Amino acid sequence: MRFVSLIVCSCLLSLLACAATPDAPLAPVRYDPFVGDWLPKEAGGYVAQVFATGANAYQANVLAAFDDESSATPVAVLRGSRADGQSPVELSGGDGSGWTGVIRPDCCGSPQMEIANSKTGEKARFSQFMRPNPRLRIKPPEGAVVLFRERMRDGVFVLAKEHGLLLSQAEQNGGRLHLEFRMTNNESAAVVSAWAGAQIGLFAHYGRNDKTGCGTLFTPAPISPDVRAERALLEWQALDVETGDGRMTVFLNGVKIHDNRAVAGTSEKPAPVAIETHGAPVEFRNIWMLAR
Numbered sequence: 001m002r003f004v005s006l007i008v009c010s011c012l013l014s015l016l017a018c019a020a021t022p023d024a025p026l027a028p029v030r031y032d033p034f035v036g037d038w039l040p041k042e043a044g045g046y047v048a049q050v051f052a053t054g055a056n057a058y059q060a061n062v063l064a065a066f067d068d069e070s071s072a073t074p075v076a077v078l079r080g081s082r083a084d085g086q087s088p089v090e091l092s093g094g095d096g097s098g099w100t101g102v103i104r105p106d107c108c109g110s111p112q113m114e115i116a117n118s119k120t121g122e123k124a125r126f127s128q129f130m131r132p133n134p135r136l137r138i139k140p141p142e143g144a145v146v147l148f149r150e151r152m153r154d155g156v157f158v159l160a161k162e163h164g165l166l167l168s169q170a171e172q173n174g175g176r177l178h179l180e181f182r183m184t185n186n187e188s189a190a191v192v193s194a195w196a197g198a199q200i201g202l203f204a205h206y207g208r209n210d211k212t213g214c215g216t217l218f219t220p221a222p223i224s225p226d227v228r229a230e231r232a233l234l235e236w237q238a239l240d241v242e243t244g245d246g247r248m249t250v251f252l253n254g255v256k257i258h259d260n261r262a263v264a265g266t267s268e269k270p271a272p273v274a275i276e277t278h279g280a281p282v283e284f285r286n287i288w289m290l291a292r
Contacts, residue, residue, distance in 0.1 A: 026280040028184035029233055033111050034058060034089065034103055036232040037066065038126035046075055046124050048113065050103070051207040051232065057081040058089055060101065061207050062115065062124070066131070067229045067255045072209060078115065091115065133231070134254045135238035138178055140288040145170045147179075147273060147287040159190070160281040168289075171270035174244040175292040182236050185280030191218075193274035194241045198248055198263040202239070202282070206232045215239070215252045219264055225250075225257035236285075244292050 035058075038048040049061045049071075060078045064070040076099040078091035086105060093099035101115030113126040140146055147168045151157040159166060177194050183204035190202040199218045205211040214230035214237075217223040229252040231237050240251040243263070250258040273289060 026185055026187055031234060033128060037129055037131050038113055039129045041125040041127060048126050049207040059207065060091055068227055071228045133238060135240060136180060136236055137286065141290055144288040144290040147289060156283055156285045158281045158283050159275060159277045166275045168273040171272050172289055172291050173270045176290040177241040177273060179287040180236055180238050180285045182283040183233055184283060187279035188282050189279050190275060190277045190282045194243055200250060204233060206230050215250055215257045217258060217261060223261065227255060227257055229253050229255035229257055
């Protein structure tokens, strides 16, 4: 079963290699204060996700709420660019919806974004904000086995494609797995094999509803997450997996994205946790598993 699991994992990484952008730079991106989650200035208003689409170019997805089904169908999608790193970003819906907007840098605080709809008169204002993640720095419970401790440097290890497949020394036949990861580049991607059966794909596709969602199950056919709960580039994220009796439940950043899924090929025999990356490096920390 370990051999079969590794074959599936390797095939999945081959698909990722084909999907990666040719000759894309793999170095970690620089922090961009425009990228990430935006909260409304007025209570009960829309929220937004902003990500870079190129040099000084951005897309803003305006949403009814974070981390639920509504994120798949944004209220508005606006795109725009700026001449340099100090100028505002002029946004436009470009679809006849009437939405326009602007993102302004702020020398004394967080950036500000305003949008308006010329047809409906609707307006909204936002401030950039890094939402707390309730699943970060979770202390391993009593009886848990900490994985890959020998690879940690200051509590973190970096896995790049030249490292190949990484297997845990400890083996189990199900239970709980917790790991924290950070995507360093738009080309970052990883596969986590939780013992045997399904592989979980981790992708740097924040805000990109046209691409495979972070937390997609491969059994080997892909099963999209019930909701998109990934965070922006350079933010630490948390994956929690519960397996047993041929079923799997997956949480991403504390949000349930797969509920008690049947996983074909899951073995009751002990198997290791496997991690493999392709493309830009992925950082990991605080990885542990607990037997059921």
